[in-house]
Amino acid sequence: MQEDKPTGGDVNAVIQIAEEKKKQQRDSWSARLSSLAETRDKSEFAAIFEYFAPRVKSYIMRLGMPLATAEEVTQEAMLSVWRKSHLFNSAKASASTWIFTLARNQCIDRLRREKAVEYELPEEEPDPDQRDMAEHSILEERMQIAISTLPESQAQVLHLSYYEGKSHSEIAEQLGIPLGSVKSRLRLAFSKLKAHWGEEE
Amino acid sequence: MNIRHHFDDATLMAYAAGTLPAGMALLVACHLHWCPECSHRVKQAEALGGALLDRIEPKAMSSNALNELLSRLDDDMATEVSSLVQPAILPKDVPAPLHHYIKGSLDDLPWKRLGYGVHHIDLNLGSKGTTRLLKIAPGVSVPHHTHSGNELTLILRGSYTDEVGRFSAGDVADLDGEIHHQPIVDTDQDCICLIATDSPLKFTGFMGRLVQPFIGM
Numbered sequence: 001m002q003e004d005k006p007t008g009g010d011v012n013a014v015i016q017i018a019e020e021k022k023k024q025q026r027d028s029w030s031a032r033l034s035s036l037a038e039t040r041d042k043s044e045f046a047a048i049f050e051y052f053a054p055r056v057k058s059y060i061m062r063l064g065m066p067l068a069t070a071e072e073v074t075q076e077a078m079l080s081v082w083r084k085s086h087l088f089n090s091a092k093a094s095a096s097t098w099i100f101t102l103a104r105n106q107c108i109d110r111l112r113r114e115k116a117v118e119y120e121l122p123e124e125e126p127d128p129d130q131r132d133m134a135e136h137s138i139l140e141e142r143m144q145i146a147i148s149t150l151p152e153s154q155a156q157v158l159h160l161s162y163y164e165g166k167s168h169s170e171i172a173e174q175l176g177i178p179l180g181s182v183k184s185r186l187r188l189a190f191s192k193l194k195a196h197w198g199e200e201e
Numbered sequence: 202m203n204i205r206h207h208f209d210d211a212t213l214m215a216y217a218a219g220t221l222p223a224g225m226a227l228l229v230a231c232h233l234h235w236c237p238e239c240s241h242r243v244k245q246a247e248a249l250g251g252a253l254l255d256r257i258e259p260k261a262m263s264s265n266a267l268n269e270l271l272s273r274l275d276d277d278m279a280t281e282v283s284s285l286v287q288p289a290i291l292p293k294d295v296p297a298p299l300h301h302y303i304k305g306s307l308d309d310l311p312w313k314r315l316g317y318g319v320h321h322i323d324l325n326l327g328s329k330g331t332t333r334l335l336k337i338a339p340g341v342s343v344p345h346h347t348h349s350g351n352e353l354t355l356i357l358r359g360s361y362t363d364e365v366g367r368f369s370a371g372d373v374a375d376l377d378g379e380i381h382h383q384p385i386v387d388t389d390q391d392c393i394c395l396i397a398t399d400s401p402l403k404f405t406g407f408m409g410r411l412v413q414p415f416i417g418m
Contacts, residue, residue: 042271042274045271045274046267046271049267049270050267052254053262053266053267054259054260054261054262055254055255055257055259056254057259057260057262058257058258058259058260059253059254059257061260062257071262071263071266074262074266075266075269075270078270079270079273079274082274092244093244093247093248093251094248094251095251096251096252096254096255097247097248097250097251097252097254098251099251099254100247100250100251100253100254101247101250103254104218104219104250105219107219108219108226143248143249143252144252144255144256147249147252147253147256158249158253159253161214161215161218161220162217162218162249162250162253163253163257165218165219165220166220167215167220167221167222167399168211168215168220168351169350169351169399169400179350179377180377182211183209183211183377184211186210186211186214187209187210187211190210190211190214190245190246190249191210193245193249194245
């Protein structure tokens with residue numbers, strides 16, 4: 001009865017191929033962003049724009065910005081990708097993470113109506129844990145999987161915080177739960193993700 | 202710097218998600234300058250944002266957006282380096298992000314007296330909650346208080362002890378409404394700290410009710 005159904009192994013293999021493809025894609029964005037700083041190649045920038053701008057726009061819209069403003073802020077964020085590409089360090093973050101932080105800062109500036117000062121963190125000591133780019137994208141891959149396995153209550157607070165820009169107090173109010181519960185759900189989610197990152201829970 | 206007290210993961214996640222009020226974000230940035238451990242955790246919390254960006258459903262940009270931006274790249278050929286703040290010499294108890302606001306030594310600030318043995322400076326960031334520097338004399342304690350929201354404290358100089366433990370330079374106290382505490386300065390040196398809240402504090406007890414109108418934190 002079971003023979004003609006695909007075995008678990010096959011399904012896993014298909015998922016693995018799909019995941020592998022996504023990982024390669026992410027690796028390549030990091031590599032392309034790194035080379036942009038040297039080449040200043042506009043067609044390369046255009047490719048990065050085509051992939052990331054619609055994602056950044058979607059993120060900004062979820063933060064509650066009206067459509068026209070979201071488009072404008074996305075343009076500013078993508079312009080800062082071009083201007084700051086020499087600051088991108090693929091050993092420290094993936095392309096998605098770096099662009100996320102630029103988009104986030106652009107939104108903060110817009111919402112506060114004043115330019116937030118940016119601070120360069122002191123150069124880190126050479127770290128035995130220092131992860132190279134390939135390793136970093138494996139970790140992000142694991143994090144992707146971890147996010148999809150979070151319980152609904154944890155995924156929900158994560159989305160409200162990161163995607164809707166809600167403060168913890170606002171989330172507590174919206175969900176009708178104590179502030180302490182919002183924080184403990186976030187802590188639980190983070191420790192699960194860290195476990196996938198290869199650290200102890 | 203021997204840092205023993207760090208931020209709650211939830212606070213670092215709020216910082217990474219960009220949802221902290223300006224004053225609390227400033228305080229977190231200050232501690233990150235001193236604390237590789239919290240910096241590492243912030244990077245992880247930011248990677249979470251990156252992973253979410255990869256999963257988001259894209260929203261198409263308007264058709265001329267790319268061309269419009271490409272035409273602006275030529276006006277902006279100069280790369281942005283100057284926006285990064287790198288003060289030449291920093292006093293060892295003033296982290297770079299704070300230096301941007303006070304431009305100098307903690308000793309040269311126009312401290313205002315707040316009560317017996319307590320001085321303060323309001324950074325007037327105009328964000329939700331308050332952000333101020335507090336200088337407390339040896340042996341003096343801040344009145345018993347609880348927090349209706351969140352309160353972050355970064356010790357810049359000296360130390361204090363409260364119900365939670367001992368806090369010295371570089372340490373942060375990351376408190377919310379569940380904590381009821383009364384810090385007391387426990388050496389012969391002034392304790393100077395940066396305090397950021399997202400809502401007013403509630404002082405408890407007789408002394409607390411007495412100073413509340415003056416402190417207004």
